[in-house]
Structure formats: C-alpha cells, structure tokens
Amino acid sequence: MGYGRDSPATMRGGGRGRPDLRAEIDQLSEVVTVQRPIVTRPATNHYYFLRGLLRCRPCGELLVPAFSSCGRRLYGCLRPGCPRPWLPAGETEDQVWTRFQLLNESAARDVPPAGRQEALAAVLNEIVVGVPGSELTYDWRD
Known part of the structure; x- marks a missing residue:
C-alpha cells in the first residue's frame, strides 16, 4: 500500500x-485490531492538534498521526516492536484538552478548535505517553 x-x-x-x-x-x-492497525497513509491535515507533542515513553520517539485502514484517526509509534499500542486520536485529544482547560480556564475558553495546537504548543514542551495510552505525563513550559 x-x-x-x-x-x-x-x-x-x-x-x-x-x-x-x-x-x-x-x-x-x-x-486488524487498533493495537497495530494497517496504516493506509500518513495524516496531513490539521485535525491532529497533538502533532509534535506526543512522545512514546518506551521508545522515546515522537508519535505520528495516521489514519487506519478503517478510517480511524490515530497516534502511534513507528518503531518496530514498540509495546505501546496506537492511540485513538479523538479520545487522547479530549483528555489533553480537558487537562489544559482545567489549568487554563480563561485562556481555553477563547481558543477555537483550529487554534488548539498553537495554544498547547505555547504551554507544553511535550506529553510522554506510557504503555497504557491513558498514562500521560505533561512537561509544561515554565
């Protein structure tokens, strides 16, 4: 493919x-399961607002956005043998944005969906993702 x-x-x-x-x-x-989906093409649109912020804890590599063969939006590590499963993009983005809103309520209120990547990049160095995808460690900028 x-x-x-x-x-x-x-x-x-x-x-x-x-x-x-x-x-x-x-x-x-x-x-094919979500754990290791067949990726049909890399994602190139703006719908992945965590692009460049997610890092794989086991491998240390940046996670890449992709579409599965079933049309699901995902973030995943491309390193062969990585034990961390692919993450559903929408759920991961919701989790991160909710955390941002809790810590920056007034700033988050005025950010349109298309501006979320810029808003997060301004306050985060990276988010390290553990083997369970819900295990997120935030590295906030000072």
Whole structure:
C-alpha cells in the first residue's frame, strides 16, 4: 500500500490481474485490531492538534498521526516492536484538552478548535505517553 499516491487503477494492478484485490485488502483490514492497525497513509491535515507533542515513553520517539485502514484517526509509534499500542486520536485529544482547560480556564475558553495546537504548543514542551495510552505525563513550559 502506498501513502496516498496509489490510484484505484494502481491498486487493481493497472487494469491487469485481479480487479477484486482492493476489496480483499479492505476485508482483511477489518480484521486488524487498533493495537497495530494497517496504516493506509500518513495524516496531513490539521485535525491532529497533538502533532509534535506526543512522545512514546518506551521508545522515546515522537508519535505520528495516521489514519487506519478503517478510517480511524490515530497516534502511534513507528518503531518496530514498540509495546505501546496506537492511540485513538479523538479520545487522547479530549483528555489533553480537558487537562489544559482545567489549568487554563480563561485562556481555553477563547481558543477555537483550529487554534488548539498553537495554544498547547505555547504551554507544553511535550506529553510522554506510557504503555497504557491513558498514562500521560505533561512537561509544561515554565
């Protein structure tokens, strides 16, 4: 699978071979769990406002945003063998934003959804994510 560069014709072998290959891939993808989903393409949109802030505790690598083959938004570590499962993006973002709101109630009230990444980057160095995805350690700027 490519990273968004494959056309439907390419996925079917350019009109040669098995035209049902894409359907088979889609069926197999549904079997994959959230722990290690098949990533169809890296995320390139602004919907991931924790981009660049999440770090994997076991590996020390930045977590990358991605879409699963089922269309779920996720953050995950790309290091092979990493024990930390992929995180559902929406739930993780809600958890972090709720924490920010509790500590910065007046500032958070005026931040539109599109401005959340900038607001968090201004007050956080990083968020370290443990093996259970709910285990978040915040490194706040002074």
